[in-house]
Amino acid sequence: MKGTPGAPNSISLKSPEDELYINISLNKKVFSPKNNESLEIRFSLSESAKVTIKVFNSDGNESLELIKHQDFGAGENIIRFYGKDRNNKILPSGLYILYFEVLNSETGKTASKGVSFIISNKLE
Amino acid sequence: MKNLKFLILIFILTLFIILPLYAIFEEREVGGRISSLCGAGVAFTEDIYSPYVNPAGLIFLNDFSGLFTYYSLFPSLEGMETISYFNLTAGLPLKNVGGLGFGFNSFGYDYYREKIFLLSSGFQLFYRMGLGVNLKLYNVSIKDLGSASSFGIDIGLIAKIYEGFSIGAYANNVNSPKIGENEDEISQYLTLGIEFVPPGATGLSLIADIQKVVDRKLNLKVAQEFRILKYLFLRSGVQSNPTKYSVGLGINFPYGSFDYAISIHNTLGSQHIITLKFTKGIWDTKLIYGEKIAVKEKAPAVKEVEYVGPKININTATIDELTQIPRVGQKTAEKIIKYREEHGPFKTIEDLMNVKGIGPKTFAKIKHMITVGGPEEKKEEAKPVEIQKMAFDLNTAQMNDFIDKGIPPIIALKIIQYRNKQGVIKNVEELKNIDGMTPEIFEKIKNLVEGK
Numbered sequence: 001m002k003g004t005p006g007a008p009n010s011i012s013l014k015s016p017e018d019e020l021y022i023n024i025s026l027n028k029k030v031f032s033p034k035n036n037e038s039l040e041i042r043f044s045l046s047e048s049a050k051v052t053i054k055v056f057n058s059d060g061n062e063s064l065e066l067i068k069h070q071d072f073g074a075g076e077n078i079i080r081f082y083g084k085d086r087n088n089k090i091l092p093s094g095l096y097i098l099y100f101e102v103l104n105s106e107t108g109k110t111a112s113k114g115v116s117f118i119i120s121n122k123l124e
Numbered sequence: 125m126k127n128l129k130f131l132i133l134i135f136i137l138t139l140f141i142i143l144p145l146y147a148i149f150e151e152r153e154v155g156g157r158i159s160s161l162c163g164a165g166v167a168f169t170e171d172i173y174s175p176y177v178n179p180a181g182l183i184f185l186n187d188f189s190g191l192f193t194y195y196s197l198f199p200s201l202e203g204m205e206t207i208s209y210f211n212l213t214a215g216l217p218l219k220n221v222g223g224l225g226f227g228f229n230s231f232g233y234d235y236y237r238e239k240i241f242l243l244s245s246g247f248q249l250f251y252r253m254g255l256g257v258n259l260k261l262y263n264v265s266i267k268d269l270g271s272a273s274s275f276g277i278d279i280g281l282i283a284k285i286y287e288g289f290s291i292g293a294y295a296n297n298v299n300s301p302k303i304g305e306n307e308d309e310i311s312q313y314l315t316l317g318i319e320f321v322p323p324g325a326t327g328l329s330l331i332a333d334i335q336k337v338v339d340r341k342l343n344l345k346v347a348q349e350f351r352i353l354k355y356l357f358l359r360s361g362v363q364s365n366p367t368k369y370s371v372g373l374g375i376n377f378p379y380g381s382f383d384y385a386i387s388i389h390n391t392l393g394s395q396h397i398i399t400l401k402f403t404k405g406i407w408d409t410k411l412i413y414g415e416k417i418a419v420k421e422k423a424p425a426v427k428e429v430e431y432v433g434p435k436i437n438i439n440t441a442t443i444d445e446l447t448q449i450p451r452v453g454q455k456t457a458e459k460i461i462k463y464r465e466e467h468g469p470f471k472t473i474e475d476l477m478n479v480k481g482i483g484p485k486t487f488a489k490i491k492h493m494i495t496v497g498g499p500e501e502k503k504e505e506a507k508p509v510e511i512q513k514m515a516f517d518l519n520t521a522q523m524n525d526f527i528d529k530g531i532p533p534i535i536a537l538k539i540i541q542y543r544n545k546q547g548v549i550k551n552v553e554e555l556k557n558i559d560g561m562t563p564e565i566f567e568k569i570k571n572l573v574e575g576k
Contacts, residue, residue: 024203029235029267030235030236030266030267030268030269034306054391056366056391056392057150058150058197058207058231059150059151059152059366060198060366060368060389060391060392061150061340061365061366062366062391092308092309092311093303093304093306093308094149094150095207095232095236097197097198097201097204097392099201099391099392112201112202113201113202113203114198114201114202114203114204114392115203115204115205116204116205116207116233116235116236118235118236118266120266120269120304120308123264123265123266123269123270123271123272123303123304123305
């Protein structure tokens with residue numbers, strides 16, 4: 001089910017174009033919401049799909065659901081994350097996982113991907 | 125006494141519950157055994173995992189032990205960098221006091237690293253009940269931001285109510301440590317749990333823990349551990365928040381074990397946790413399926429029992445035989461054997477007190493059941509060097525041989541009885557002390573022996 005973006009798939013006979021895939025890039029790995037910094041999340045989709053983005057801490061606990069089943073078009077999309085939970089409270093410092101789940105409801109194709117980021121403030 | 129125990133337990137638990145709790149330095153998968161039980165095990169006794177689940181469990185640590193654990197964070201999730209965890213841990217039992225543990229944990233990757241230096245201790249409060257304290261030095265370093273340190277204290281409590289039923293409580297970071305310039309709070313949680321062996325199901329442990337991390341829902345963990353063979357443990361567990369399932373196995377071998385767990389997260393996929401454990405004690409003391417409960421207890425006072433079995437020869441006994449002697453454990457048995465190898469056989473049973481760990485009190489309790497070996501064993505060693513050359517062999521002569529040489533039958537009989545008792549007559553001079561012996565008869569025997 002998982003695509004291999006940018007790399008030719010040697011096992012499957014399908015070309016990469018047939019797979020639903022998502023590419024994620026962050027403007028930084030570490031950001032400090034307390035200092036009004038935010039995380040710029042760029043993701044590109046191979047086709048339009050419903051996107052769900054969740055934030056997990058490193059223990060696997062879900063901290064929040066950033067986006068739920070929202071439609072995004074093919075190509076690059078940008079969203080901004082301010083490091084706050086649903087109650088507008090800044091998340092505790094630590095290592096987090098940004099988790100993406102995309103679904104094309106017409107074809108039923110899905111893909112998921114994760115990337116780590118760190119919430120922190122100056123340490124010393 | 126029993127009521128007092130429960131009062132202390134309830135008091136400390138109440139204290140735990142009213143403490144404010146919050147999150148960084150999340151709970152990690154600390155090792156193959158614990159992770160295959162979804163992290164449950166706060167009531168575990170006799171394991172080097174204690175520093176991570178409940179330091180109070182160290183009071184049951186039997187032997188010097190060590191641990192190495194490794195896993196990588198959700199490696200099956202596409203896009204994830206390799207973020208890995210490892211710990212190195214050692215534990216040391218302290219006789220009649222408790223136990224000590226030392227640990228180093230590291231978690232992270234290029235951008236982020238958490239380190240924990242851990243000093244763990246367990247103290248015996250009452251028989252089979254202990255208090256544990258962890259002192260932890262936290263350090264976190266983040267790329268381009270530098271590093272910061274903090275200090276945390278954990279408190280644990282454990283009680284083995286009876287063989288096959290233990291309860292435990294563990295509060296992590298009770299001192300509410302903060303870290304960094306912005307004083308971020310380090311995660312705090314409280315865990316209560318039990319370990320229970322159902323009657324008639326030896327080898328099977330049922331484990332249940334309830335964990336509370338502040339600002340989060342209760343996390344309920346239920347697990348089972350089944351020792352189906354001396355070499356093999358099968359384990360599984362489930363937890364509610366976050367939902368995780370785990371299975372694992374433990375392969376025991378002499379002086380250690382390999383523990384593996386696969387922990388499955390609903391969304392993020394699986395993690396593989398591997399642990400290598402070593403222990404100075406040869407085998408895990410947990411009961412095997414079908415084994416009868418007849419566990420040796422470390423009771424503070426040993427009831428004196430009249431010993432009627434055969435005496436144990438401390439010069440020839442194996443470790444297994446030596447440990448049958450009350451108050452002699454694996455370690456003391458090893459010391460006895462070492463002493464024997466270094467100093468030669470024990471000449472008297474009193475020499476046993478030269479072995480470290482056996483004092484006059486212990487000796488007084490065990491002297492009636494040990495021996496340094498009867499004459500049979502001594503005969504072979506002594507004969508070649510010490511036995512007098514005899515023209516008339518006192519050691520082979522029969523009743524009529526004595527009578528033929530004019531020795532009175534009653535004396536001949538006494539000599540033979542003496543010989544049977546001693547095993548061998550080394551020198552004719554020994555016969556002087558025989559009951560009824562006169563100087564004349566002795567002179568006669570002496571002349572015969574010397575061939576005069």
